[in-house]
Amino acid sequence: MMDDKKSIEDVLSGLRIDSSARPAQAPVRSFEHLSDEGVLRLYDGIRRQVDADRALGEKYRLVGAAARERAERLRKEIVERGLKFTPIVW
Secondary structure, three states: OHHHOOOHHHHHHHHHHHHHHOOOOOOOOOOOOOOHHHHHHHHHHHHHHHHHHHHOOOOOOOOOHHHHHHHHHHHHHHHHHOOOOOOOOO
């Protein structure tokens, strides 16, 4: 009976092999499904983080490269939609 079932080690080994073949980078998500207000809210949230970093001495402790990239994608979406916004001053 035990021969018909995979051992837990075999299952875990297969998962490790599968996950190592995947790219480590997370998929880039679009913002098309969000409302105008939702896109602006996300962008404004990043702006508040940048402002908080500036208040902490401009060492950017809260905002890293990933947030900067996301803000840029959001900015492009906002421009495409023709919405008014204040750009983030990095």
